[in-house]
Amino acid sequence: MTTSTPILETQGLNKWFGGLHVTNEVDFRLDPGEIHCLIGPNGAGKSTLFKLLLGEHTPSAGRILFEGKEITIEPSFARIRRGISVKFQVPGIFKELRVHHNLEIALQRRLKGDALDAEIERLLGFLNLREQADKLAGALSHGQKQWLEIGMAVSLRPKLLLLDEPTAGMTPDETHATGEVIQALNAEGVTVLAVEHDMAFVRQIAQRVTVLHFGAVFAQGTIDEIVADDRVAAIYLGQGYD
Amino acid sequence: MANSPHKMLFHKRLEGPQTLGKGKGFWSGFLLVLAAACVYPLFADGYDVGNNVYFFNWVFMALGLCLIWGYGGILSFGQVAFFGIAGYCYGILTINWGAAYGLSLVALGLAVVVAGLVAALLGYFLFYGRINGVFLGIVTLSFTLVCERFMAQTAGPQWTVGTARLNGFNGMGGMPPLTIPWFGNDIILFPDVQLYYLILALLVAVYLGLRVLLNSRFGNVLVALRDNPERAEMLGYDIRRYQLTAFVIASMLAGLSGALYTAWGQYITPSSMGMTAAALPIIWVAVGGRGDITTTLVGTLLVLAGFQALTVYGSQYALVLMGALLVITVLAAPQGLVMGVVNLTTRLWRRFTKEARS
Structure with a gap:
């Protein structure tokens, strides 16, 4: 682990919903430039942790820092402007708007005029959606919707990209292609934090893996270390361990 | 081919993805209606x-x-x-x-x-x-x-x-x-x-x-x-x-x-500022078609004229009919009646031009 400032850090992060302790003393750090996967059984608190990082939930206790600056109670849009971007599990696109219009809305904070038009064109080509540019986004296939949203998330030029099950519902080929896109983005310097169930995919992209269980950090390490960990296998099989 | 309608110039934004109506046909129609509205007082009584x-x-x-x-x-x-x-x-x-x-x-x-x-x-x-x-x-x-x-x-x-x-x-x-x-x-x-x-x-x-x-x-x-x-x-x-x-x-x-x-x-x-007054604008906009300002404009004028005709020519039930109109709109044309007519004519026109070409 490097000693540089982490791009994202949580300190003693807790979240209770009533009596339910969904995030339990999570101390987590993400180094700039890494691809990090967050795994864990259903109900482990992965989605809640994402929502805390994005500002959709407010932590009950603890701190969140982005590039060393505290963002614990900052509204979502302000975190995005700092350089965080997200791709949701259920494709978060503007269904009633046309595909190119979706991209225009994602890009218009950064670009305008001819530069905006050119970037929309480039992205349509990159996402393989040029044929569908004038379609309503809601009429796209599931895979295409996923791609469109990845395109929108990436078009913000984020420093940190959060991906919530980016390959959910994709074919193995699409999944593999998505992995390659993520690695290409990473090569350009984008840090990636992904929640993922597909262990083949995790193996393809992850440099480090964190396992959440009952809201707490259960294990952390490379994918090989995690797979070799009997305790991790036990929680995935739904068994207790002594 | 992607058609991104991004326009830098202010006046070019008069048309775009959020408003119905573009091109010479629409604006000629707009000017005609405007001209008619301008000369109308010369022919109508006070x-x-x-x-x-x-x-x-x-x-x-x-x-x-x-x-x-x-x-x-x-x-x-x-x-x-x-x-x-x-x-x-x-x-x-x-x-x-x-x-x-x-x-x-x-x-x-x-x-x-x-x-x-x-x-x-x-x-x-x-x-x-x-x-x-x-x-x-x-x-x-x-x-x-x-x-x-x-x-x-x-x-x-x-x-x-x-x-x-x-x-x-x-x-x-x-x-x-x-x-x-x-x-x-x-x-x-x-x-x-x-x-x-x-x-x-x-x-x-x-x-x-x-x-x-x-x-x-x-x-x-x-x-x-x-x-x-x-x-x-x-x-x-x-x-x-x-x-x-x-x-x-x-x-x-x-x-x-x-x-x-x-x-x-x-x-x-x-x-x-009462209950009835509060409900009426919702009806005008819903009936016209809230998704577009042109259909809202046309719908509002039509509903207002209809409402007045109903109240003037003796019907005690104008408000009840307004309510019925809203229900019909919601059930039959949730996008609005004027919007429904616009969509229907566009579809027929497309089919017509397609047949004419083939």
Whole structure:
């Protein structure tokens, strides 16, 4: 682990919903430039942790820092402007708007005029959606919707990209292609934090893996270390361990 | 081929993804209708012209509701509150000041500004408190009913502002009409023809202005947050600010309707902010087609004319029929009846041209 400032850090992060302790003393750090996967059984608190990082939930206790600056109670849009971007599990696109219009809305904070038009064109080509540019986004296939949203998330030029099950519902080929896109983005310097169930995919992209269980950090390490960990296998099989 | 309609030039934004109608055909039709509206007073009698002024008065509020509801997805049930606030404001100011030196026009402007300020205050708590959906409708409706109740109990002589009696349910009357100062010979915009031209000019300006606004970056964000507010926020937009801005603009337009209505009829009552009054704009906009300002404009004028015909020609059931019209719209053409006709003709036209080609 490097000693540089982490791009994202949580300190003693807790979240209770009533009596339910969904995030339990999570101390987590993400180094700039890494691809990090967050795994864990259903109900482990992965989605809640994402929502805390994005500002959709407010932590009950603890701190969140982005590039060393505290963002614990900052509204979502302000975190995005700092350089965080997200791709949701259920494709978060503007269904009633046309595909190119979706991209225009994602890009218009950064670009305008001819530069905006050119970037929309480039992205349509990159996402393989040029044929569908004038379609309503809601009429796209599931895979295409996923791609469109990845395109929108990436078009913000984020420093940190959060991906919530980016390959959910994709074919193995699409999944593999998505992995390659993520690695290409990473090569350009984008840090990636992904929640993922597909262990083949995790193996393809992850440099480090964190396992959440009952809201707490259960294990952390490379994918090989995690797979070799009997305790991790036990929680995935739904068994207790002594 | 992707067709990105991004336009740098202001006037080019008159058409774009958020508004129906583009190209020579549409704008020729627009100019024809406008020309007809301009020459209309030359051929009609004063009463009919005044009646049209009455219809036009309401359209500003309808366009505002279309902006926040149709485009922004925020159903405000209380736009008439701002109608009433601006109406009373115009009355209080002009009764105290008179109409000389263009003061009635100043009062008109101030009334609209006051409506905007009240909307900004209410909207701040609504949107920054992240209230949405049905609760927004409930709060805004409550707000207008509170305004109505408050004004209703101001019948006593102690309720005066300067020389203006608020007058409770008897209504406030006797305010001067709009007057344009003109070299010692003021033009009084009353009752019909001159006022007609002023309001027609305002209507064209507001309609075109809204088209430009809706096809701008602001309009893009507005339709985006209607569609998926979470995604819009996660693209870095402070959606509360956009919602508040749209709400204030819409409320100022409702205020413009109210002040013009008061100047036109020289009369305003608390029932202008009541339950029935609050429901009617929803019907105009829903029936026309809230997804577009042109269908809203056409729909509002049609429904108003129909409603008046019903009330004038003896039917006691005009309001019931309005309710039925809303139900029919929601069931048969949820996008709006005018919008439904537009969609149908576009589809038929496409099929026709396709057949002609093949």
